[in-house]
Amino acid sequence: MRLNTVAAAFGLIGLVATAGAAQAQDYPTRPITMVVPFAAGGPTDTVARLIGQSMSKTLGQQVVIENVGGAGGTLGAARVAKADADGYTVLLHHIGMATAATLYRKLPYKLPDDFAGVGLVTDVPMTIVAKKDFPAKDLKELITYVRANKDKVTLANAGVGSASHLCGMLFMSGIEVSLTTVPYKGTGPAMNDLAGGQVDLMCDQTTNTTGQIKGGSIKVYAVTSKTRVPSLPDVPTTTEAGAPNVQVGIWHGVYVPKNTPAPVVAKLEGALQAALKDETIKARFADLGTEPEPMDRATPAALNAYLKAEIDRWAPVIKAAGVYAD
Amino acid sequence: MDILANLWLGLSVAASPINIALCLLGVLVGTLIGVLPGIGPIATIAMLLPITFNLEPVGALIMLAGIYYGAQYGGSTTAILVNMPGEATSVVTTLDGHQMARQGRAGAALAIAALGSFFAGCVATVVIAVLGPILSKVAQSFGPAEYFSLMVVGLIAATVLASGSVIKAIAMILVGLLLGTVGSDIETGAQRLTFDIGELADGINFTTLAIGLFGIAEIIRNLERPEERGVLDRKITGLMPTWADIRQSFPAVLRGTTLGSILGILPGNGAVLAPYASYTLEKKIADDPRRFGKGAIEGVAGPESANNAGAQTSFIPLLTLGIPPNAVMALMVGAMTIHGIIPGPKVMESNPTLFWGMIASMWIGNLLLVVINLPLIGLWVRLLKVPYRLLFPAILVFCCIGVYTLNNSAVDVVLVAVFGFVGYGLLKLGFEPAPMLLAFVLGPLMEENLRRAFLISRGDPMVFVQRPISLGLLLVALALLAVVVLPAVRKKREEAFQED
Numbered sequence: 001m002r003l004n005t006v007a008a009a010f011g012l013i014g015l016v017a018t019a020g021a022a023q024a025q026d027y028p029t030r031p032i033t034m035v036v037p038f039a040a041g042g043p044t045d046t047v048a049r050l051i052g053q054s055m056s057k058t059l060g061q062q063v064v065i066e067n068v069g070g071a072g073g074t075l076g077a078a079r080v081a082k083a084d085a086d087g088y089t090v091l092l093h094h095i096g097m098a099t100a101a102t103l104y105r106k107l108p109y110k111l112p113d114d115f116a117g118v119g120l121v122t123d124v125p126m127t128i129v130a131k132k133d134f135p136a137k138d139l140k141e142l143i144t145y146v147r148a149n150k151d152k153v154t155l156a157n158a159g160v161g162s163a164s165h166l167c168g169m170l171f172m173s174g175i176e177v178s179l180t181t182v183p184y185k186g187t188g189p190a191m192n193d194l195a196g197g198q199v200d201l202m203c204d205q206t207t208n209t210t211g212q213i214k215g216g217s218i219k220v221y222a223v224t225s226k227t228r229v230p231s232l233p234d235v236p237t238t239t240e241a242g243a244p245n246v247q248v249g250i251w252h253g254v255y256v257p258k259n260t261p262a263p264v265v266a267k268l269e270g271a272l273q274a275a276l277k278d279e280t281i282k283a284r285f286a287d288l289g290t291e292p293e294p295m296d297r298a299t300p301a302a303l304n305a306y307l308k309a310e311i312d313r314w315a316p317v318i319k320a321a322g323v324y325a326d
Numbered sequence: 327m328d329i330l331a332n333l334w335l336g337l338s339v340a341a342s343p344i345n346i347a348l349c350l351l352g353v354l355v356g357t358l359i360g361v362l363p364g365i366g367p368i369a370t371i372a373m374l375l376p377i378t379f380n381l382e383p384v385g386a387l388i389m390l391a392g393i394y395y396g397a398q399y400g401g402s403t404t405a406i407l408v409n410m411p412g413e414a415t416s417v418v419t420t421l422d423g424h425q426m427a428r429q430g431r432a433g434a435a436l437a438i439a440a441l442g443s444f445f446a447g448c449v450a451t452v453v454i455a456v457l458g459p460i461l462s463k464v465a466q467s468f469g470p471a472e473y474f475s476l477m478v479v480g481l482i483a484a485t486v487l488a489s490g491s492v493i494k495a496i497a498m499i500l501v502g503l504l505l506g507t508v509g510s511d512i513e514t515g516a517q518r519l520t521f522d523i524g525e526l527a528d529g530i531n532f533t534t535l536a537i538g539l540f541g542i543a544e545i546i547r548n549l550e551r552p553e554e555r556g557v558l559d560r561k562i563t564g565l566m567p568t569w570a571d572i573r574q575s576f577p578a579v580l581r582g583t584t585l586g587s588i589l590g591i592l593p594g595n596g597a598v599l600a601p602y603a604s605y606t607l608e609k610k611i612a613d614d615p616r617r618f619g620k621g622a623i624e625g626v627a628g629p630e631s632a633n634n635a636g637a638q639t640s641f642i643p644l645l646t647l648g649i650p651p652n653a654v655m656a657l658m659v660g661a662m663t664i665h666g667i668i669p670g671p672k673v674m675e676s677n678p679t680l681f682w683g684m685i686a687s688m689w690i691g692n693l694l695l696v697v698i699n700l701p702l703i704g705l706w707v708r709l710l711k712v713p714y715r716l717l718f719p720a721i722l723v724f725c726c727i728g729v730y731t732l733n734n735s736a737v738d739v740v741l742v743a744v745f746g747f748v749g750y751g752l753l754k755l756g757f758e759p760a761p762m763l764l765a766f767v768l769g770p771l772m773e774e775n776l777r778r779a780f781l782i783s784r785g786d787p788m789v790f791v792q793r794p795i796s797l798g799l800l801l802v803a804l805a806l807l808a809v810v811v812l813p814a815v816r817k818k819r820e821e822a823f824q825e826d
Contacts, residue, residue: 039653040372041660049664053379067372068734071510071527075735078524103515108524154782160515182781183512185774188650188659195647195671196466198782207663211648211670287666325515 037076117303206289336682356396364728422625447692489619502765538745586635597636
């Protein structure tokens with residue numbers, strides 16, 4: 001009882017729910033909180049706001065975005081893991097959901113057991129970019145140059161556990177070179193120093209790099225997706241350009257706490273799929289250099305399997321790099 | 327003239343009835359959240375983003391920008407009236423602004439803050455229009471080494487913020503640096519001084535610290551001695567500044583505007599330094615520096631102009647390079663992408679109506695802000711007549727709500743309470759919190775850039791003196807150190823002789 005009072009006092013956003021499983025059929029009867037474990041305005045937040053808006057229309061209840069940033073997205077994930085499994089608190093997280101399992105040695109929740117997937121949302125490709133006067137012409141030259149000058153070349157990233165950090169690790173292990181990495185607090189300052197020529201290389205999401213690439217302030221060598229990216233049609237994939245094992249995407253998924261009733265998950269799945277078919281969302285995603293996941297991937301089964309596979313895929317890469325976030 | 331044609335294009339966009347209405351709405355909301363302690367532009371813009379979905383992108387961004395610089399105007403109101411800085415940039419306004427209020431001159435302080443901000447806003451708008459694109463390229467030559475050197479200058483300047491003992495100021499700076507180290511190590515991710523509290527992994531939030539140290543501590547002190555509630559019982563002398571005030575303030579406004587415009591352009595959130603730099607400058611060149619900290623009007627005029635100029639020129643890196651210099655600008659990037667505009671160096675060419683429309687709207691917004699704020703002064707001053715037993719619970723409630731909205735975290739609210747008691751203790755012991763806050767802001771930036779500079783130079787310390795801008799800044803730091811230390815040494819010696 002006492003706990004309940006305390007929780008209610010803190011639960012301004014509706015963490016405390018009274019709804020039982022019996023009410024799953026009428027779900028949703030009140031606004032749904034979508035926790036984004038990063039700051040407002042970032043690429044993940046943008047994805048969440050775009051699909052949240054469309055899901056609101058389908059579900060007939062407002063999907064409210066709540067930014068619970070901090071600790072590489074683990075604070076937001078922890079909040080959802082502890083929330084009631086009634087479908088009123090959902091999580092939109094990216095690849096960091098899977099890498100946190102290795103990056104953080106003591107997480108306040110269990111991965112993947114504490115969550116149930118709703119579906120994959122989008123897989124944002126990464127780009128391998130350099131300062132604009134970097135000597136190499138293409139990716140092959142870049143690799144040769146980097147191997148020959150590994151003591152001079154610097155690789156920027158947006159901090160431990162960030163997309164650019166993950167991609168950088170994969171890039172270095174893919175071409176078997178270890179470079180000096182220069183960490184920044186967020187993409188903004190990292191991009192600033194790359195465009196200003198203070199650092200040499202970075203690997204970051206198209207969401208962050210497309211504007212700069214098109215503006216000519218940085219040089220692009222490859223995209224890390226399986227196929228070329230429509231917004232950057234002239235840029236080869238890593239496979240085409242000669243580094244087939246550097247393949248990575250910042251995939252996003254929607255989760256609910258484990259034991260959420262199946263009818264509730266099904267309703268969320270339907271709303272997610274409707275959002276991914278929405279023409280405005282397709283157009284906005286295209287602007288960002290990405291596209292919605294196909295329908296067979298926007299399902300609980302696909303996300304649950306993918307999360308497990310990605311946890312297993314990143315564990316050795318992170319352990320080899322020896323970098324932990326705690 | 328291209329510029330004139332462009333500005334005309336901008337004005338034709340910004341002056342459409344709907345955009346003026348959105349601009350007005352933005353600055354009104356901005357003023358309101360600026361006045362409410364703790365609730366900052368970041369939380370507000372994040373909350374209002376969904377509302378802008380159905381607007382034209384230009385209108386949406388005009389409104390969101392209005393919230394940001396409107397908050398700068400509103401923030402000074404709370405700093406002056408109740409000694410509560412809501413933002414890093416309004417900390418110095420509390421030093422002399424609140425003292426003026428205690429002397430019954432709240433009206434003059436508020437008016438000079440509004441007028442100074444208006445002047446700075448107008449100048450900064452022209453700076454953005456004329457020099458923005460060129461300056462932003464120059465500013466990019468500012469790398470980690472230069473940033474580190476700039477932070478050294480800032481840290482030495484922090485001692486000047488204190489009106490009392492230099493030794494105590496240095497002690498506070500060290501405490502501020504220590505608090506700034508809380509959080510994850512940027513390179514290794516190791517947790518420093520977080521005591522396994524997940525919420526501390528990204529460090530202590532500035533607003534949490536500032537609200538606790540200034541605001542809550544002030545409330546406790548006022549409650550302790552109700553007969554000395556200062557502002558409330560004094561007779562308020564005149565709502566508007568006198569001619570003498572204006573004559574005294576004008577040069578300070580000019581200098582503040584210049585400093586703010588320059589620092590705002592720096593890509594790594596140099597704007598945060600602007601008001602501190604302005605205050606230091608004013609105190610150093612004043613005929614009688616002892617007036618500072620006791621209600622010197624230049625100490626309000628200079629920093630207030632500097633923070634508004636900085637707020638506005640910090641749009642330059644965003645608009646011309648597509649790189650956000652601070653968290654609010656990062657949010658603007660989000661707003662742009664949601665509206666289908668990908669920020670980058672090409673925004674100015676590909677979306678001229680957006681670029682010039684936003685710039686022109688800033689001038690309109692500043693005009694609206696003065697029109698809104700000047701008549702409000704009477705109202706704000708009257709607010710001080712509300713009995714304190716009714717006022718302080720309201721302030722406390724807003725503080726808690728505001729701090730909670732920072733990161734939707736209850737830990738921050740608890741921290742505010744802790745810092746409130748700490749601030750009260752410091753107040754009792756005669757330690758001034760302003761140097762500590764500046765050190766808290768600068769410390770992490772300094773550490774980050776130092777380590778980054780060393781990583782890039784492969785551990786060669788010569789990088790700080792080989793790069794001309796960095797060398798210049800270090801020389802400024804040395805000169806400043808001499809200015810701070812020498813008088814103190816001389817005074818000590820005089821005291822020693824007197825005792826003999």
